[in-house]
Amino acid sequence: MNGAQMLLAAPEFWVLVMACVIMIVDLFLREERRGIIHMLAMLTVIFAAIITLRADYLVDGVQSVTAFKNSFIRDPMGDVLKVFSFVIMGLVFTYSKFYLRSFKLFRADFYTLSLFALLGVMLLISANSMLMIYLGLELISLSVYALVAFDRDSGRGSESAMKYFVLGSMASGMLLYGMSMIYGATGSLVLPDIAEAIHAQGSDDILLVFGLVFVVVGIAFKFGVVPFHMWIPDVYEGAPPATVLFISSVPKLAAFAMAYRFLSSGLGDLHIHWQAMLASLAVLSIVLGNLAAIMQTNIKRMLAYSTISHMGFVMLGLLPGTSFGFGASMYYVIVYGVMSVASFGMVILLSARGVEAEHLNDFKGLNQRNPFYAAIMGLVMFSMAGVPPMVGFFAKLMVLKAVVEAGMMWLAITAVVFAVIGAFYYLRVIKYMYFDEPENETTITAPVDFGAALTLNGIMILGLGVFSSSLIAICMTSFGA
Amino acid sequence: MMNGTMNGFLLSILIWLPLLGSVAVMVAGAHRPTMAKGLALLISSAAFLLGLPLFFSFDTSTAAMQFVELRPWIETFNIQYYLGVDGFSAPLILLTLFFGVLVVIAGWRSIQKNVNQYMAAFLVMEGLMIGVFCALDGLLFYVFFEAMLIPMFLVIGIWGGPRRVYATIKFFLYTFLGSVFMLIGLIYLYIQSGTWDILAWHEMPLSFNAQKWLFLGFLAAFAVKIPMFPVHTWLPDAHVEAPTGGSVILAAIMLKIGGYGFIRFSLPITPDASAALDWLVIGLSLIAVVYIGFVALAQQDMKKLIAYSSISHMGFVTLGLFIAFAIYRNTGGVSGAALGVEGAMVQMISHGFISGALFLTVGVLYDRVHSRMIKDYGGVANTMPWFALFAVFFLMANSGLPGTSGFVGEFMVILSSFQANFWFAFLAALTLILGAAYSLWLAKRVIFGAVTNREVQNLQDINSREALVLGTLAVAILVVGLWPQPLVDMLQASVDHLLQHIVQSKVI
Numbered sequence: 001m002n003g004a005q006m007l008l009a010a011p012e013f014w015v016l017v018m019a020c021v022i023m024i025v026d027l028f029l030r031e032e033r034r035g036i037i038h039m040l041a042m043l044t045v046i047f048a049a050i051i052t053l054r055a056d057y058l059v060d061g062v063q064s065v066t067a068f069k070n071s072f073i074r075d076p077m078g079d080v081l082k083v084f085s086f087v088i089m090g091l092v093f094t095y096s097k098f099y100l101r102s103f104k105l106f107r108a109d110f111y112t113l114s115l116f117a118l119l120g121v122m123l124l125i126s127a128n129s130m131l132m133i134y135l136g137l138e139l140i141s142l143s144v145y146a147l148v149a150f151d152r153d154s155g156r157g158s159e160s161a162m163k164y165f166v167l168g169s170m171a172s173g174m175l176l177y178g179m180s181m182i183y184g185a186t187g188s189l190v191l192p193d194i195a196e197a198i199h200a201q202g203s204d205d206i207l208l209v210f211g212l213v214f215v216v217v218g219i220a221f222k223f224g225v226v227p228f229h230m231w232i233p234d235v236y237e238g239a240p241p242a243t244v245l246f247i248s249s250v251p252k253l254a255a256f257a258m259a260y261r262f263l264s265s266g267l268g269d270l271h272i273h274w275q276a277m278l279a280s281l282a283v284l285s286i287v288l289g290n291l292a293a294i295m296q297t298n299i300k301r302m303l304a305y306s307t308i309s310h311m312g313f314v315m316l317g318l319l320p321g322t323s324f325g326f327g328a329s330m331y332y333v334i335v336y337g338v339m340s341v342a343s344f345g346m347v348i349l350l351s352a353r354g355v356e357a358e359h360l361n362d363f364k365g366l367n368q369r370n371p372f373y374a375a376i377m378g379l380v381m382f383s384m385a386g387v388p389p390m391v392g393f394f395a396k397l398m399v400l401k402a403v404v405e406a407g408m409m410w411l412a413i414t415a416v417v418f419a420v421i422g423a424f425y426y427l428r429v430i431k432y433m434y435f436d437e438p439e440n441e442t443t444i445t446a447p448v449d450f451g452a453a454l455t456l457n458g459i460m461i462l463g464l465g466v467f468s469s470s471l472i473a474i475c476m477t478s479f480g481a
Numbered sequence: 482m483m484n485g486t487m488n489g490f491l492l493s494i495l496i497w498l499p500l501l502g503s504v505a506v507m508v509a510g511a512h513r514p515t516m517a518k519g520l521a522l523l524i525s526s527a528a529f530l531l532g533l534p535l536f537f538s539f540d541t542s543t544a545a546m547q548f549v550e551l552r553p554w555i556e557t558f559n560i561q562y563y564l565g566v567d568g569f570s571a572p573l574i575l576l577t578l579f580f581g582v583l584v585v586i587a588g589w590r591s592i593q594k595n596v597n598q599y600m601a602a603f604l605v606m607e608g609l610m611i612g613v614f615c616a617l618d619g620l621l622f623y624v625f626f627e628a629m630l631i632p633m634f635l636v637i638g639i640w641g642g643p644r645r646v647y648a649t650i651k652f653f654l655y656t657f658l659g660s661v662f663m664l665i666g667l668i669y670l671y672i673q674s675g676t677w678d679i680l681a682w683h684e685m686p687l688s689f690n691a692q693k694w695l696f697l698g699f700l701a702a703f704a705v706k707i708p709m710f711p712v713h714t715w716l717p718d719a720h721v722e723a724p725t726g727g728s729v730i731l732a733a734i735m736l737k738i739g740g741y742g743f744i745r746f747s748l749p750i751t752p753d754a755s756a757a758l759d760w761l762v763i764g765l766s767l768i769a770v771v772y773i774g775f776v777a778l779a780q781q782d783m784k785k786l787i788a789y790s791s792i793s794h795m796g797f798v799t800l801g802l803f804i805a806f807a808i809y810r811n812t813g814g815v816s817g818a819a820l821g822v823e824g825a826m827v828q829m830i831s832h833g834f835i836s837g838a839l840f841l842t843v844g845v846l847y848d849r850v851h852s853r854m855i856k857d858y859g860g861v862a863n864t865m866p867w868f869a870l871f872a873v874f875f876l877m878a879n880s881g882l883p884g885t886s887g888f889v890g891e892f893m894v895i896l897s898s899f900q901a902n903f904w905f906a907f908l909a910a911l912t913l914i915l916g917a918a919y920s921l922w923l924a925k926r927v928i929f930g931a932v933t934n935r936e937v938q939n940l941q942d943i944n945s946r947e948a949l950v951l952g953t954l955a956v957a958i959l960v961v962g963l964w965p966q967p968l969v970d971m972l973q974a975s976v977d978h979l980l981q982h983i984v985q986s987k988v989i
Contacts (some may be wrong), residue, residue, distance in 0.1 A: 020502055035538075086551055091644055149609075225977075366980065367595070367598075367639075368595075371511070371595075371598070382631060387627055387628065388623065388624040388627045388628050389628050393627070394555075397620075397664070397668070398664065400668055401558075401671070401672070404672060405672050409665070409669075416661035416662070416664065416665060420654060420657050420658045423653070424650065426648055427634070427654075430634070430638075431638060431646055431650070434635060434639050435638040435645065435646055439926045445738075468555055469556055469557070472555055472558060476557050
């Protein structure tokens, strides 16, 4: 291991060090000065983004560099995903501070755990071997289990953490099982070596296909697509919204990276097999996610099912296996992260004074209480429904293009029909905000940084749509499309 | 030269002035309704005046696109910000600009709640609708086409009647469902051609099978929008629940987008499929004209009656467009077909004025009595003589009285359908009777006769603001009715170009 290799992983080291620093600093802080912790965490993500952007490994047309015996890879795709993870993380911290403060949960553990989870996300994004994938995945999962149960007096929180833990461990077990089969069939843990081995021996090895099934299960669990979605609604409902902010956004970026690295870089020759699996996962998620969301009256559960259907779209982008498809999928997952934090930011905004906003009714008459925040939520909802010119539309457009290009017209038609059905529940939120009279006339107050972050988030949803050119270009060039 | 440079940005100005202006109205007009209204009036009038060169500097001798703007937008995807107008879109843009001003004036008194948002929503709608008519890039068109639903959804939902939530969600989902099929069609065209340029798609050869599916995709989008039987059911609900301004824009402009879509997409991109499936559209149009005419006769609610009358009149538009294929088959030439297509366009403009005027007249009564039911009125002419004059005039125009614009378009289409099939013409001509029946019967029940109740007894005649709005529309209807030549001149070159285009097979 030399210095140059260490430098490639500089953002990871920085986040690791800062997570530890925050843990130690907290020991010496009095309760009322805990704001410093928040600032340190923000500093961490900002600098992490800067360090990532100042990458100088891309010289002479080098597309990617590996380190640590090929188990760590640094490439433009990973950098883009990491930078967006940092941006979203910044929003997550800003929104959660308000929540944690008003629910008297403002403790440093939240930041430490979140940063460790973020580290897991970064490792997973840069993973180039099955070992690294597993380590990254487990680092995320273990931190998140604790985060879900963060409010230790909440029975629902503990219950959903337990549920998540049991299901998550099972999924990890399956993933490990699949990995061991693939290792057995190819004799390597490093993804490119696996690809080479498969190429040499042909792809009709029954052991490989079996391994693939379990790997896909692991990936599907991480995305939360049907039928591996059971944990999502319960966790979204039971966990503190500050945690849900994180769960629903950043790890999805990592899940995308994991799916791409595993399926394309490692098991690319098994495309024909995983395509069919992803297609059924995608259709099931889009259909069930949208239909189930219609029946929810709890905003968090509704958003949970909406996540499921969105992840179905991400699967759609992955399944053609083309570089355009991967680019589209990556764009979708980033866009989804941005939309999702905004929606839970709104949930936090409305859960003032120690009472959580749970029901759609809490959104009633928001336009009359505060037209500005209502407009932002409106942008988010229309964007999730896929109405132009919001960014959610462009994401759907790219995925659909990838699917149509691959000749899977019926898949595209199913997806859009259910997207229209899904539009209904997003419109219902708008209906509550704009067409109904408020039940609760209290004014909505939020700290300045919260308001600024939400505004920025709203601008991103509109701006990344109208000026979608650059982000699409970045996603596409990451895959050389 | 000054003029020349401005023309290079004219369409962008027309789109973005109302769009950005709406932000100003939202911010400056918060808690200050008069400010919001004044600013909205200023912006929409400015847009109207700036748009006049579309008429005066329009070159009627060419079918080529004018006032073109072309900039890259999403380069990785080859999507362009490509605007331009021809004889089909220029009149519709002018119509949009005209109504942009009228709805602001019409909503002056009747809107009391969230005035700034109301005015802003209408400005946004105006900008987006103009965008729909100028977009020459398929995706840009789609973006405007869909984005337009958002302000209308809010307008019906916030300021609408008691069943507004049902009506507006139905409106949104119907239109959304129709247009996603078109989206898949557009993506397919892009993958085949590598460009989103609509004009390039016009030239692109396509297999018959592909054309057939594309045609059906476009049909799904535009048939819902225009709307055609049997996907028209959202329209009466939306109209009844929408506030007056919303109904006016819906009837006068949004329905035209469906007709425009047929002209811009279905006919030139999929001519062979259009020719092969013309029976479908003609059949549905004739059902709309006749059956919906009868349905209109049975209505108890004035707005519903006008809504059904709109569907019936829009049947003429689709009829006029698609009989072109039948005429070409019968006569081997396109000269007869030109009359039908021109008639369809004239009908769109004319129906814009007339239906807008009718909804405004109902709005005048509704503002006073807060009822749309026919039975609540009777003998209005006794207390509102000026109003009665306008209302009867508009109803006459709606039934196609010669001298009004309503006559010109319908007459052209009927005349042209004789060359296609006698029975088409016969059924279409029935509308002259049906239209007269439901329009004049409405006039009899609402306007004439003895005063039936106290509410009507206490009615105040229209004020000068309302007289201005209705008077302007009456003049517009008369001008198009008596002197349609300038409008037909604008259309001529584009219609000929379209017809030359669609009779050539594109099958490879």
